[in-house]
Amino acid sequence: MSATGRRYASAAGALALVVAFAWLVAQQPLWERALSAIFPGSANPVYPGVTLADLVVRHLAIVGFSSGLTMLVGIPLGVWVTRPSGADFREVVAAAVDFGQTFPPIAVLALMVPILGFGLGPAIVALFLYGLFPVVSNTVAGIEGVPRTLVDAARGMGMGRARILLTLEVPLAARVIMAGVRTSVVINIGTATVAAAVGAGGLGDPIIRGINVQNFAYVLQGATAAALLAVVADSLLAVTERLLTPRGLEA
Amino acid sequence: MIRLTEVTKRYGETLAVDRISLEVPTGEVSVLIGPSGCGKTTTLRMINRLIEPTSGLIEIDGEDVMSVSPEELRRRIGYVIQSVGLFPHLTVAENIATVPRLLGWKRERIASRVRELLAVVGLEPAEYAEKYPRQLSGGQAQRVGVARALAADPPVLLMDEPFGAVDPLTRERLQAAFERIQREVRKTVVLVTHDVDEAIRLGDRIALMRTGRLEQYDAPEALLDHPASKFVHDFVGADRALKRLGRVRVADVMRTDVVMTADGTRKIDVAACSGGRFVYLVDDDGVLEGWVDCRVLAAGTPAEEAGTRVDWREAAATPDTTLKDALSQMLGLGFRDLAVVDDRGRLLGEVSLRAIEQTMSGSDAHVSNLAEGEVLGAPADTGEGEVE
Structure with missing residues (x-):
């Protein structure tokens, strides 16, 4: 199969996975039957009040906002510290994003509540900080992985710094940057379940409620959906990574 | 023309380039050569301002390079580096189109x-x-x-x-290609190398730095x-007699009146030699396939056995x-005569050891004032004995 053919095939595969997942979360009766089979003693095995589809949508909103913010801030930040103007801040930024990931998100949530109140706000701040590290460090690694001789050749031909960044460094670093985004998003989908603790909702809701009321069917329902969502997102981002890889670099 | 006047580059206490003055006439190749750290690359990179000189004046066709923006300047100067620096995510065509695109050329003109x-550099488009x-x-x-x-x-090329x-064989081909291209385009070239033979072969002038x-x-x-x-x-x-041979091309001393046949060895006899040393065997397109040695033929050996097949x-x-x-x-092949072919293998003529010897003795007249201790073999025995 040609390189183009392989690209389309993997994109089609990932899209099929997305459709299958969407269909599965919409099958409320199916989940009821499955969960009653696993937990025969439970009177109400399915998380009540909200459909699974709504929980997934809510979860995606939390992840989308926080990861979007992570990319919006993380990629430019990573690029900036590789520029002469930001080079002095490189160590500081590296330490800060490292700290952002080592600091437990649940603690960030707790600390944010007095400032931002309950709900979406503290969740997004905590997840944003938590996901920054892989994006920033991969952006730096990707840009610095571009051979200096290429940049030298580009300068020698009269390309300006901005043009070199946009037409040479970023395209060549795209694959590595996307790998960082992918890691960040997949981690985020799992970690976002914690956000339910401050009332942000999402797939963490049935998990936390399940723990509180000792109904492990709820826990299983939320955890299964979150895990499947992570798998689907991972394959979708893997395809994106591949599509962003310049043809000339494909093996 | 490129003119450097008292150009100096200082890094802290270190003088990387110390008051260099030189002129590269329009259409000529000047080679900068010297041991590592002699400042040759620094000098080259100051011409297109990849490195800014500490003091001194650099002019291209009378214009001070500091009077234009670095980007604008560099788009007027071709730049070739050792690691080539082709952009891996772009095709060959897109790579070549880099500067024309920067200059805003129309798509058709670029194509x-x-x-x-x-075609000029010898690659099928x-x-x-x-x-x-x-x-x-x-x-x-x-x-x-x-x-x-x-x-x-661009009028100016920095290399x-x-x-x-690249490997020695490829290097030889690239040098030959460069010479051919330079004969066509007549750029003003500054080339940095650490290879004396390359400098002697390609340079109209050589700037030796230390x-x-x-x-x-x-x-x-x-x-x-x-x-x-x-x-x-x-x-x-010490091998300057030999180095001087690096200035002369086979084309200057080759014989073109060679005997060749596309009929194979069947019809070859002593008469076919018509006094020459070899009858060259070629295919229908004139591509060299081998030769028959007329002396062996004269000794009575049949043509099929007196023949040599070569690539x-x-x-x-x-x-x-x-x-x-x-x-x-x-010397490597043990031949006293070498066939000369074009880049597709078509036979053009032959060059003999004797012709090379004559070239050496011809230039011998003006090499008598060499430094002391120089040993120059008599022209006749330089060929086989002392070399390599």
Whole structure:
């Protein structure tokens, strides 16, 4: 199969996975039957009040906002510290994003509540900080992985710094940057379940409620959906990574 | 014309380049050479302002390079580097189009220029335009590098060890290609190398540098015959008679009145030799396939047995081959005559050891004032004995 053919095939595969997942979360009766089979003693095995589809949508909103913010801030930040103007801040930024990931998100949530109140706000701040590290460090690694001789050749031909960044460094670093985004998003989908603790909702809701009321069917329902969502997102981002890889670099 | 006047580059306490003054006449090749750290690359990179000089004046066609923006300046100067620096995510055509795009050329004009340049550097446009750099060999990549540097037809070309990263055979071919291209385009070229033979072969003038200073700036013959200092003398090396052969091409001394046949060995007899030393065997397109030795034939051996079959890629020179390389090839093969073919293997003539010897003795007259201790073999025995 040609390189183009392989690209389309993997994109089609990932899209099929997305459709299958969407269909599965919409099958409320199916989940009821499955969960009653696993937990025969439970009177109400399915998380009540909200459909699974709504929980997934809510979860995606939390992840989308926080990861979007992570990319919006993380990629430019990573690029900036590789520029002469930001080079002095490189160590500081590296330490800060490292700290952002080592600091437990649940603690960030707790600390944010007095400032931002309950709900979406503290969740997004905590997840944003938590996901920054892989994006920033991969952006730096990707840009610095571009051979200096290429940049030298580009300068020698009269390309300006901005043009070199946009037409040479970023395209060549795209694959590595996307790998960082992918890691960040997949981690985020799992970690976002914690956000339910401050009332942000999402797939963490049935998990936390399940723990509180000792109904492990709820826990299983939320955890299964979150895990499947992570798998689907991972394959979708893997395809994106591949599509962003310049043809000339494909093996 | 490129003119450097008292150009100096200082890094803290260190003088990388110390008051260099030199002129590169329009259409000529000047080679900067010297030991590592002599400042040759720094000097080159100051011309297109990849490095800013500390003091001094650099002019291109009378214009101070500091009077234009670095980007604008560099778009007017072709730049070739050792590592080639082709952009791996762009095709060959897109790589060559880099500067024309920066200059805002129209799409059709770029496309035709790309085709033209690929042909100039000896790559079939239809085959190579859409390839990616990783699909090219080292020699092909450097050809594309040269095409890219020539894309916007800049009057000036800067080359930083352009043939340094390839094997000797490829280097020889690239040098020959460069000479051919330079004869066509007549750019004002500054080329950095650490290879004396390359400098002698390609340079109209050679600037020999040492610890940031210019030791001598002269034509290769003058550098060989009248070294300005012991350093120059030692740097050029003791085999200057041989090095001088690097200035002469096979085309200058080859015979073209050779006997050839496309009929195979069947009809060859002593009469067919018509006094020549060999009858060359070629195919219908004139591509060299071998030869029959007339002396062996005269001794009564049938033509089929007196014949030698060869691959022209290995046992022939081209008109652009230097006599030094041709001599080395003869010694390696044990031949006293070497067939000369074009780049497709078509027989053009032959070059003999005798012709090379005559070249050496011809230039011998003006080499008597060499530095002390120089041992120059008598022209006749230089060929076989002392070399390599």
